[in-house]
Amino acid sequence: MWKEIPVPFYLTVHFFEVLNPQQVLQGAKPVLSQRGPYVYREYRHKTNITFNDNDTVSYLEYRNLFFQPHLSNGTEDEYIVVPNILMMGAAVMMENLPKFFKILLSGALAGLKQKAFMNRTVGEIMWGYEDPLIDAINMIVPGLMPFKGKFGLFIDFNNSNSGLFTVNTGMKNISQVHMVDSWNGLKKVNYWRSSQCNMINGTAGEMWPPFMSPTSLEFYSPDACRSMTLVYEQSGEFKGVPTYRFVAPKTLFANGTDYPPNEGFCPCMQSGIQNVSSCRLNAPMFISHPHFYNADPSLVSAVEGLHPSKEQHGLFLDVHPMTGIPMNCSIKLQLNLYIKEVSHIIQTGKIKPVVLPLLWFAESGSIEGSVLKQFYTNLVLLPSVLDYLQYIFLGLSVPLITAAAVLMAMSKEHKIKITESLRLKAPPELIYANPSAQAESPSSAPCPDVS
DSSP, rough: SSSSSOOOOEEEEEEEEEEEEEHHHHTOOOOOEEEHHHHHHHHEEEEEEEEEETTEEEEEEEEEEEGGGGGSOOTTEEEEEEEEEEHHHHHHHTTTTTTHHHHHHHOOOOOOOOSSEEEEEEHHHHHHOOOOOHHHHOOOOOOOOOOEEEEOOTTTSSSSSEEEEEOOOOOOGGTTBBBEETTTTTTTTTSSSSSSTTBSBOOSSSSSOSSSSEEEEEEHHHHHHTEEEEEEEEEEEEEEEEEEEEETTTTTOTTTTGGGGGGGOOOOSSSEEEEEEGGTTTOOOOSSSSTTTOOHHHHHTTTOOOOHHHHOOOOEEEETTTEEEEEEEEEEEEEEEEOOTTOOOGTTTTTEEEEEEEEEEEEEEEOHHHHHHHIIIIIIIHHHHHHHHHHHHHHHHHHHHHHHHHHHHHHHHHHHHHHHHHHHHHHHHHHHHHHHHSSSOOGOOOOOOOO
């Protein structure tokens, strides 16, 4: 179960299409329409498994994604209007460079016929497309975009691993099982501005130590470049199996002003979004909950078409507390791009500064089928049967003990009656004779006084 997870996982992606791109260039509020879902079956398997001498095990976990047309509302060939991520990202990244570089970039964009918004297929946005802009940008500012070939938001997500995890086996201390010892050889990352924010805490997000308490759980997410803490919300059941539900606190993506421990993740904007540019090649990217759920209301009102709700956009983990195994989960995140007018780059028009949602996705899975049946039988049904049996045996023991006591009392009474019966039937001399006197010789018996 640990090497190849038998639980069916699904990646569900929703895109935000910009309905009024020309008006946005003139300073209007973006109007968005949610498209999808586009659903992918996700398979995970661990390789390079190495058990180390310090009671840890190292491994690489690969993900393979396969499009599921029957579960999707649309195909990968559908076109969607979204921001030109490379162009708009590069423009913001070059905002503080000398005017000369920005004029060069603007000329290169014109020559390549690049615009602020693009119309591309779902498959291209997800898995990559060739763009000569990458080479042009690197010619103007070498190293600004340190990659070649295709660009896609999920190009590193499929047929790839999430880094080398080394986790505890729990051989000497079961409370440490699954806890991350290092990631890519690091005890902490260097993306953020504080030691606390750079810490690698918790597990790899698949299992937790057994005998959990209803408080919180932690895991390290390479996708978010940070450790994340979820808090206990309520106890419940998943198909008969008892669970603890853990959810994201409002402080998860709060800014440093509203929640000082998050100061290390800054520079910050409004609460509810986290700047991940430091681990995304300095691109002006932000992560958040879908539809800016639990975020500052100003983020929602800056665009049209968002409708945040806990039921649809809140992430959760339902974990069996005795084993630490998730029974049902859905981790949801949204990718956002900060866009704005940049002086001397005419392609940015008069775009007003806005954190624009690009897409949101959910990685979801639940234990089902034979695995669920085995889990339920071994960890719920059998313990319940044994629990009932002890009360049954206790209930049976009471009448048994009572019967034994009655039998003992009856036996004792019967013995007394037999003894009394023998006394009544025996001759008086046997009943009252002194056994010690009967043992003496008759000649030695005292004579009565006759004088």
